[in-house]
Amino acid sequence: MDVMQLLKGRRTYRRFDQSRPVPETALQDMARAVRLSSSARNLQLLRVIFVTDPKLTEAMFEDVHFAADLPRELGTPKPGEHPVMYAVLIYTQKTRWTDTDAGILLSNLTLAAWSHGVGSCIMGNIDRKAIADLLSVPDPGMIHSAVALGYPTHTSEVVDLDEKGSLNYYLDEEKNYKVPKRPISELIYKNKYSNQ
Structure with missing residues (x-):
């Protein structure tokens, strides 16, 4: 795999x-x-x-x-x-x-x-x-x-953050897990730390 x-x-x-x-x-x-x-x-x-x-x-x-x-x-x-x-x-x-x-x-x-x-x-x-x-x-x-x-x-699936930016995982109508994740642009910095 x-x-x-x-x-x-x-x-x-x-x-x-x-x-x-x-x-x-x-x-x-x-x-x-x-x-x-x-x-x-x-x-x-x-x-x-x-x-x-x-x-x-x-x-x-x-x-x-x-x-x-x-x-x-x-x-x-x-x-x-x-x-x-x-x-x-x-x-x-x-x-x-x-x-x-x-x-x-x-x-x-x-x-x-x-x-x-x-x-x-x-x-x-x-x-x-x-x-x-x-x-x-x-x-x-x-x-x-x-x-x-x-x-x-x-199932358990990564989803984008909603408009409120909530990181809380939740169940959909079929009781499958949805797990919000921050975008890569918020997680990774190149060469220097930046909080912007």
Whole structure:
């Protein structure tokens, strides 16, 4: 798949086909993508737990929170739409580069997933203590974030800003996600910073 098409399609997805598990080939590619992630000083201090057992994924659903900018009844997956897998990112040691390394790893992992049509939602609004207990992580403080994964049952599309310039994502009539993005002219500068 062309890299720009991959980047365009790898949006955040929050409703999944709960009857369709993530295949082993996708898991292997996600694992390889994690391994290939760049790491400050090449310390490789991050680890990932792939949670694929249906009982664990259902238990973990109670400990993660979806779409804070939408009303709960619209943003939270309903039964049959829950994630079929989670990837839980853990640090074995925190450094000033941990969040940068985590961002690179999460990008690699979700792009590898999307190359198989597996959608993702990266989440920081999670109950770390409950997840640590569920997954036998010795210290909840080791948990950086979680990623919900599965085959999406909706689309997620980048759109231009409306006339008010709102950055709030929203659902259309078919409950597909629309994600406003600033134009490139507002994001990229050449040679010098300019706020004009």
